[in-house]
Amino acid sequence: MTTTYVERILNPWQEFDRMDRMFNRVARRGNCEFPAVNVWINGGNAEISSEVSGVDPEKLDISVSGNIVTLSGTRPVDEKKEGEFRHRHEIRRGDFSKSVQLPFNIDADKVHASYKNGVLHVSLPQLEAEQPKKIEIKSE
Amino acid sequence: MTDTREMKKREEGLEKGVERTRAKRVYTPAVDIIEKKDYIMLLADMPGVDEKSVKVTLEKDVLTIRGNVEPEVHDSHRLAIHEYGIGDYERTFTLSNEIDREHIKASVSDGVLRLTLPKAETARTRHIPITGTA
Numbered sequence: 001m002t003t004t005y006v007e008r009i010l011n012p013w014q015e016f017d018r019m020d021r022m023f024n025r026v027a028r029r030g031n032c033e034f035p036a037v038n039v040w041i042n043g044g045n046a047e048i049s050s051e052v053s054g055v056d057p058e059k060l061d062i063s064v065s066g067n068i069v070t071l072s073g074t075r076p077v078d079e080k081k082e083g084e085f086r087h088r089h090e091i092r093r094g095d096f097s098k099s100v101q102l103p104f105n106i107d108a109d110k111v112h113a114s115y116k117n118g119v120l121h122v123s124l125p126q127l128e129a130e131q132p133k134k135i136e137i138k139s140e
Numbered sequence: 141m142t143d144t145r146e147m148k149k150r151e152e153g154l155e156k157g158v159e160r161t162r163a164k165r166v167y168t169p170a171v172d173i174i175e176k177k178d179y180i181m182l183l184a185d186m187p188g189v190d191e192k193s194v195k196v197t198l199e200k201d202v203l204t205i206r207g208n209v210e211p212e213v214h215d216s217h218r219l220a221i222h223e224y225g226i227g228d229y230e231r232t233f234t235l236s237n238e239i240d241r242e243h244i245k246a247s248v249s250d251g252v253l254r255l256t257l258p259k260a261e262t263a264r265t266r267h268i269p270i271t272g273t274a
Contacts, residue, residue: 036149036224040217047214051149051187051224053251078172087173091185100221118187118251 034096035071035120044126046102053118054091060115062122064108069124072097105130149224165227169205169253173233180239180257186229187251194253196246203233205253238262 040047050071052060060073077093080086104126112123150168169184186194189207197204207229238260245256 037221038212038219038224038226039221040214041220042214042217045217046220047217049212051251053185053187054183055250057250078174081176083177085175087175087180088171090170091172091183092170103220115250117190117248118185 033098034092035098037071037098037100039100039102041103044104044131046104046106046124048100048120048122048124050098050120050122051118052096052115052120055115055118057115060120062111062113064106064111064124067102067105068099069102069106069111069122070097070099071120071122151225151227164211165225166230167225167227168231169207169229171231178259180259182233182253182255182257184229184231184253184255185251186248186253188226189229189248189251189253191248194246194248196244196253196255198235198241198244201235201237203235203255204230205232205255206230207253 035050035052037048037050040049048069048071052071052073052075055073055075059075060071063070063072072095074095075093102124106124107127110125114121150170151165169186171185172181172183174181174183184205186205186207186209188209193208195204195206197206209226209228211226235257240258240260243258247254
């Protein structure tokens with residue numbers, strides 16, 4: 001990915017592109033966006049689990065649109081107070097949002113969500129109209 | 141880029157070259173350790189644990205936090221996306237002498253362990269009034 005000086009002058013955005021790619025590569029090393037999710041699928045039903053400890057369930061939001069479910073929320077940032085010293089500061093805080101695409105359209109009215117011990121569980125059934133129907137064959 | 145570490149659960153032992161023979165995976169919880177005037181506060185992210193499944197032990201000056209998490213079971217479902225592993229948590233810290241061991245407090249809420257380690261009386265910063273010689 002070497003660029004000559006002339007190329008860089010002609011297309012300054014190329015440098016930005018290159019930097020963008022570099023940052024993305026570094027950021028994606030953890031191979032997923034926060035929060036991490038596990039998704040189980042069984043025909044017309046999906047179960048999503050996500051580790052979002054320390055988040056007030058009131059501040060968690062689940063929205064459904066078509067076949068996409070979005071989990072978002074916020075974990076309060078602790079302002080550094082005077083006279084304190086941070087020995088470790090590893091916990092991720094702030095806003096987050098994550099979308100997961102399912103292989104079917106979700107029935108938004110039948111979505112159930114629960115939050116326990118820092119783990120969010122969401123159960124998402126497929127739209128009934130889309131579910132396969134069994135057609136009986138009459139013998140004549 | 142501390143972000144990368146925060147996005148993925150760290151597996152205990154892997155980086156230290158310690159091998160385990162347990163069937164379950166063990167993860168290193170992310171922690172915040174904040175030293176205040178009178179105490180040190182330790183927060184550990186251990187999603188999936190409650191007050192019954194977390195253990196805090198103090199042996200000599202080694203503080204160990206452990207959490208047990210039961211794996212999730214979804215019968216007849218197949219795992220379609222797998223971004224995090226489920227397992228126990230374990231992390232060890234060495235305390236300095238200045239902690240008042242008798243008054244350590246621990247609580248768990250929303251998967252976060254909160255330890256309050258009060259500083260021993262002798263370790264607190266004291267302001268010594270200076271009197272002028274009259």
